[in-house]
Amino acid sequence: MEREEFVLVRDTVRSLAPRYGVTSPDEVKPATRAAAQQALDDMGLRDLRRSSPPAATAQECALLAEEHGRHPLTTSLLGTVLLAPELLRLLGDDTSRGTPTVALTRELRFPGPESADLAAWDCEGADSALCVTTDGTVTRVELGPAAPSTDLVRSVRAVSPGAPVETVGRLTAPDQLRWQAYALVVVTAELVGAAGSFVEQAVEYARVRRQYGQAIGSFQAVQHLLADATVLVEAGTSVTRCAAWCLDNEPPERALTAARVAKAEVNSSALEAVYAGMQVFGGIAQTWEHIAHLYLRKVRLGATLLATTDELLPALAAPEVTR
Amino acid sequence: MTDTPLDFGDPADLDRLRHEFRAWLDRHPLPERESGEPVPVFLHRWHRLLHSGGWVGLDVPERYGGRGLTALHQVAISDELGACRAPGVPRIGYLAHALLEFGSEEQRLRFLPRMLAGDEVWCQGFSEPGAGSDLAGMTTFAERHDGHYTVRGQKLWTSYAQYSGLCLLLARTDRSAPAHKSISAFVLPLDRPGVTVRPLRAANGDDEFCELFLDDVRVEESERVGAEGVGWALAMTTVSYERNALDTGHISKYGLLVERLRRHASEHEGTLPDGLLSRIGRCVVDYEVLVAHARRRTAERLAGQVAGPESSVDKLLMTRTEQRLYDTALEVFPAELAQDGGELFGDYLYSRAASVYGGTSQIQRNIIAKRILHLPSNG
Numbered sequence: 001m002e003r004e005e006f007v008l009v010r011d012t013v014r015s016l017a018p019r020y021g022v023t024s025p026d027e028v029k030p031a032t033r034a035a036a037q038q039a040l041d042d043m044g045l046r047d048l049r050r051s052s053p054p055a056a057t058a059q060e061c062a063l064l065a066e067e068h069g070r071h072p073l074t075t076s077l078l079g080t081v082l083l084a085p086e087l088l089r090l091l092g093d094d095t096s097r098g099t100p101t102v103a104l105t106r107e108l109r110f111p112g113p114e115s116a117d118l119a120a121w122d123c124e125g126a127d128s129a130l131c132v133t134t135d136g137t138v139t140r141v142e143l144g145p146a147a148p149s150t151d152l153v154r155s156v157r158a159v160s161p162g163a164p165v166e167t168v169g170r171l172t173a174p175d176q177l178r179w180q181a182y183a184l185v186v187v188t189a190e191l192v193g194a195a196g197s198f199v200e201q202a203v204e205y206a207r208v209r210r211q212y213g214q215a216i217g218s219f220q221a222v223q224h225l226l227a228d229a230t231v232l233v234e235a236g237t238s239v240t241r242c243a244a245w246c247l248d249n250e251p252p253e254r255a256l257t258a259a260r261v262a263k264a265e266v267n268s269s270a271l272e273a274v275y276a277g278m279q280v281f282g283g284i285a286q287t288w289e290h291i292a293h294l295y296l297r298k299v300r301l302g303a304t305l306l307a308t309t310d311e312l313l314p315a316l317a318a319p320e321v322t323r
Numbered sequence: 324m325t326d327t328p329l330d331f332g333d334p335a336d337l338d339r340l341r342h343e344f345r346a347w348l349d350r351h352p353l354p355e356r357e358s359g360e361p362v363p364v365f366l367h368r369w370h371r372l373l374h375s376g377g378w379v380g381l382d383v384p385e386r387y388g389g390r391g392l393t394a395l396h397q398v399a400i401s402d403e404l405g406a407c408r409a410p411g412v413p414r415i416g417y418l419a420h421a422l423l424e425f426g427s428e429e430q431r432l433r434f435l436p437r438m439l440a441g442d443e444v445w446c447q448g449f450s451e452p453g454a455g456s457d458l459a460g461m462t463t464f465a466e467r468h469d470g471h472y473t474v475r476g477q478k479l480w481t482s483y484a485q486y487s488g489l490c491l492l493l494a495r496t497d498r499s500a501p502a503h504k505s506i507s508a509f510v511l512p513l514d515r516p517g518v519t520v521r522p523l524r525a526a527n528g529d530d531e532f533c534e535l536f537l538d539d540v541r542v543e544e545s546e547r548v549g550a551e552g553v554g555w556a557l558a559m560t561t562v563s564y565e566r567n568a569l570d571t572g573h574i575s576k577y578g579l580l581v582e583r584l585r586r587h588a589s590e591h592e593g594t595l596p597d598g599l600l601s602r603i604g605r606c607v608v609d610y611e612v613l614v615a616h617a618r619r620r621t622a623e624r625l626a627g628q629v630a631g632p633e634s635s636v637d638k639l640l641m642t643r644t645e646q647r648l649y650d651t652a653l654e655v656f657p658a659e660l661a662q663d664g665g666e667l668f669g670d671y672l673y674s675r676a677a678s679v680y681g682g683t684s685q686i687q688r689n690i691i692a693k694r695i696l697h698l699p700s701n702g
Contacts, residue, residue: 003327010326059328067326203696218699223692230691231639235612242615245331261611264604313604314597319585 006060012043013067013077021071024289025152033074033155037125040075046099050085052092058182062189062244066237069193072153072294076101079122082186087130087138090179091169096140101126102183103141103159108305110180118159119147129159132179136171151301153294177252184259184306185244188266191302192240195270196233198295202226202277209282222280229276232269239265257316264312267303274299329622331615337399340392344403347376353409362529363486370413370441379412380439383419388436395621405575417561418445418491425508425549425557434489434510446487448478448511448535449558455480455679456686458493458558459502463537465494465509472496472547474509474517474540480680484520484533487513492542493554506554510546517541527672528664562681573641574610574617577648581610584655602651609644616640632694635687642677642684649674 001009020036022028045064048056056064061082068077079101088096104110106117113134120129120143131139144158171179203226206217216222243258250258278285278292285292303309333341351372356365373379381396383389390396394416401412415438422431422438437443454460463476474494484490490511497505513520517540522530549557584603588595620637624630649671653660659667678684692698 006327057328063326063328203698206698214701215699217692217696218701220689220692220701223696223698224685224688226696226698227688227691228639230696231636234633234636235616235640238616238619239612241329242331242618245329249332258611258615261608261615264608265612310601313601313608315604316607317585317588317600317603319582319589 001056001060010064010067013064016040016073016075017071021073022153023291028074028152033124036073036075040077041125045081046085049082050089052089054089058185058247059241059244062185062240065186065189066193069190070197074124074153076122076124076126078186078190080126083183084130086182087179090171090175091138093169096168098127099125100128100130100140103129103131110306117161120157120159123155123157130168132171136176138168138171140166140168151297174252177256181247181252181256181259184263185240185247187305188240188262191266191270191299192236194295194298195236195273198277199229199233199273202280206280225276225279229273232273236266236269260312260316263307264309264316267309270299271303329619329626331618331622334625337395340396341399341403344378344400348407351376363483366410367441367444369410373412374440380419383435383439387431388439395624402575405578408579415445421491421557421561424560425553430548443489444487445489445491446481446484448481448490448492450480451477452479456683461493461495461506463494465496465507465542467496470544472542474537474542476537478535481533481535482531484513484535485522493558496551503555504552507551508548508554508557509542510548511542515540527669574613577610577644580648580652581606584652587655599654602654606648606651609647613640613644632690635690638681639684639687645674645677
């Protein structure tokens with residue numbers, strides 16, 4: 001996209017927040033969910049990664065995911081707009097209809113060699129889910145009932161083990177790597193957006209909240225906490241955007257390594273940054289009504305989404321074969 | 324900060340420069356350090372060789388002996404040198420920038436070409452025993468007379484002063500005005516009467532750092548850099564260059580050690596404790612994050628952003644990477660702990676200084692809080 005065009009698309013996504021961003025879990029109701037998803041659907045973004053070559057680069061998609069992560073939104077930008085269409089694009093499938101999202105294991109990881117129970121992730125507005133098995137086969141599965149999740153904002157649904165499965169196609173080996181790298185980057189970018197936005201909110205709060213007769217942001221202990229959180233957010237931003245760029249410009253093996261590095265970094269750094277922000281908010285952030293736990297839930301669950309740091313670090317310790 | 328797409332790749336002309344440099348390196352093998360040759364003497368030979376090929380001061384205008392390119396070109400050369408395990412480019416970039424920005428045309432013409440060529444070796448006289456992070460606490464004083472000054476005071480952490488001919492010196496020229504108005508900069512020849520250089524032994528055994536005693540040293544007015552009182556601004560500019568991992572060529576050095584750890588991990592597959600494997604993985608992540616961050620800064624500079632207080636973010640990130648890396652390396656190679664004087668242990672000791680030199684980590688956090696986050700001041 002041209003820069004101006006991208007800014008336009010990003011601002012469209014940004015415009016969801018003031019209208020549909022939730023500030024308390026009590027606002028998450030079926031009707032408000034449906035209205036928000038309708039607003040997203042009306043933006044017509046599902047074609048961004050649907051055609052080959054795609055209209056949006058991976059970096060642009062990552063920036064949109066980052067933007068989406070900045071506010072608690074119930075909309076399925078990641079599942080139905082950025083992720084599932086990419087799978088169909090990689091398969092060269094121009095005929096599939098409907099609005100699929102993606103299916104993961106119940107633990108929200110990439111499905112492994114053993115057939116595990118599946119869950120459809122980020123299901124708002126979706127009518128099916130696409131599952132990539134380890135040999136690259138992509139199947140379409142039906143959505144079951146709502147599944148419980150600690151992320152109160154994002155919709156997850158069960159996939160019934162006995163339900164019919166339709167094979168959609170099979171990814172080539174390099175495309176499997178591309179798919180994993182892309183999914184990791186998009187998911188990581190959303191976490192970076194969430195952590196960055198929450199730290200900004202904490203900084204704003206530190207400027208106005210007064211104790212001992214002065215703004216708490218004037219205390220060095222608070223300043224250093226927020227400075228460290230800022231470094232974490234900046235580093236996460238750099239590594240995620242760079243990984244997205246790699247996907248657009250480098251061989252898939254290299255892009256997957258970069259994406260794994262980004263996920264490993266942000267799993268812990270987004271969480272740590274949100275912890276710092278919550279500490280600055282103090283008692284108010286421990287209440288049900290405050291927005292803090294919506295961010296915490298997102299980044300805490302996000303740290304296990306697709307790949308955990310404990311899984312990634314030993315793998316990244318191996319020498320890179322492509323160098 | 325940019326929230327639109329950036330190009331993380333090298334621009335085409337950088338790629339050309341890298342190829343040109345690799346070709347030059349093929350024809351000019353690295354010099355060997357002779358036995359007993361002090362490190363700075365060896366590095367000085369290397370400096371001259373690099374300069375003979377035109378690889379020093381790439382970002383300095385041609386009329387001052389440079390090549391009129393950008394900082395990114397110089398960074399690419401540092402990167403190439405690191406990748407082939409060669410010593411880095413001479414650390415004079417920040418001094419050159421101080422003269423470029425604050426020196427008179429006459430001073431630039433007089434000093435820069437010789438600095439770049441290595442004909443004159445420079446050191447930096449900023450810190451003092453009572454003024455480390457808090458440069459405003461500086462007490463070295465330059466008393467003004469008719470056409471000259473007499474300087475009295477003491478400097479500390481003056482790297483390799485014993486091998487240097489010239490010192491970029493900061494001293495107060497006004498006892499009453501606040502620091503940011505009362506500090507001036509001078510070019511001080513170290514062979515002047517009244518100058519005593521005393522090397523200081525660092526924790527790793529090196530004598531890189533020196534003390535500099537100045538007992539009524541005469542400095543001419545023509546040796547002052549810029550107007551009286553610009554010393555503070557000059558120091559801030561210099562330090563932000565010094566702080567930037569991008570500009571100091573540390574990254575490729577970390578990269579080599581990270582690769583060494585990875586090789587060790589694969590050679591000892593299955594016998595390495597799980598925790599240690601994860602720590603190596605963590606070092607890989609830290610390193611790749613730093614590389615990505617440096618590439619983002621490069622991309623932002625190319626997109627027209629000027630360097631500012633974000634260099635404090637870069638410095639903290641660099642410190643995290645370096646300190647965790649060397650700490651892990653000692654866990655991976657425990658034999659390095661069995662005897663003193665080894666290179667890795669020396670580098671480990673040096674890594675502990677990363678959170679102190681160029682402004683402590685606490686100072687960097689203060690800068691981020693005040694100048695990036697705009698948090699209120701006390702009171």
